[in-house]
Amino acid sequence: MTGGLAVGSIYSAKTIVGKVVGQWSAPPSSYYLGILEIKLGDIPEGKDITMKFRGRPLFIRHRTAEQIDTESKVNVSELRDPQADTDRVKRPEWLILIGVCTHLGCTPIAKAGNYGGYFCPCHGSHYDGSGRIRQGPAPLNLAVPPYMFNDAEGTVVVGLSS
Numbered sequence: 001m002t003g004g005l006a007v008g009s010i011y012s013a014k015t016i017v018g019k020v021v022g023q024w025s026a027p028p029s030s031y032y033l034g035i036l037e038i039k040l041g042d043i044p045e046g047k048d049i050t051m052k053f054r055g056r057p058l059f060i061r062h063r064t065a066e067q068i069d070t071e072s073k074v075n076v077s078e079l080r081d082p083q084a085d086t087d088r089v090k091r092p093e094w095l096i097l098i099g100v101c102t103h104l105g106c107t108p109i110a111k112a113g114n115y116g117g118y119f120c121p122c123h124g125s126h127y128d129g130s131g132r133i134r135q136g137p138a139p140l141n142l143a144v145p146p147y148m149f150n151d152a153e154g155t156v157v158v159g160l161s162s
Contacts, residue, residue, distance in 0.1 A: 035159030037150075040094070048110040050099060053145065053158055057099030057107050059118070060156075063129070068092045070116075071130040081141045085130045088144055096147050096158065097131040102140040118142065 036053050043049055043062045051058045063071075071085040072092075089095055099107050099118075106122035113119030114135060115128035125136030132141045147158040 035157055037153075037155050037157050039153075039155050041154050045093075050110070053098070058145065058158060059095070059097045059099045059110060059131075059142075061095040061097075061110070061129075063093050063095055067116075067129050071128060074128065074130070074132070080133050080139070083130075083132060083141055088130050088132070088141070090147070090149065094149075094156065095130065096145065096156065098143040098145055100143070101125055101138055102133065102142065103136070103138040108142070 034054050036051065036058065038049075038051065038060060040062070043060060045062050046064045046067075048059060048061045051060070061067075068085070074085065076082045076084050086092070097118075101108050101120040101122065103120065103123055103125050106120050108118035108120040108125070108127060110118055113126035115126055117129040117131060117134075118127040119125070120127075120136065120138065123137050125138035126134050127138075127142055128134050130141075131144070133139070145158050146160060147156055148160050149156050
């Protein structure tokens with residue numbers, strides 16, 4: 001009987017402590033309040049960088065005039081998830097994407113695939129230089145996170161929209 005009482009007391013104490021500590025923790029929704037500030041001057045033209053943002057890869061590409069021209073000439077009506085390049089960027093020279101394939105969540109490889117954009121090695125989805133799905137099983141374009149440019153600092157703040 002003493003043993004049963006001890007086990008019951010320990011279980012009750014564990015439950016109470018778990019609830020108190022849980023109240024001190026930040027709510028899950030606050031996870032999405034994270035922001036990331038990136039200094040754009042550190043990214044040479046024609047180069048890509050990958051960073052971690054809210055637990056997912058973030059792709060930032062400093063596009064060349066040739067890349068911008070190529071993406072702007074794509075016939076949007078032929079795309080599975082039709083979006084013009086100008087609808088996916090705030091400034092043509094900067095492409096900012098969440099690097100998660102829209103098929104099953106793998107991380108695509110930059111500057112790979114049939115369209116010079118991104119290639120997902122898991123199931124063969126090909127995205128163009130604007131992150132739009134062009135070939136393979138992915139149903140949607142790569143996601144564009146909310147972001148805004150801070151010209152005074154020469155940075156982009158990802159996680160906030162202007």
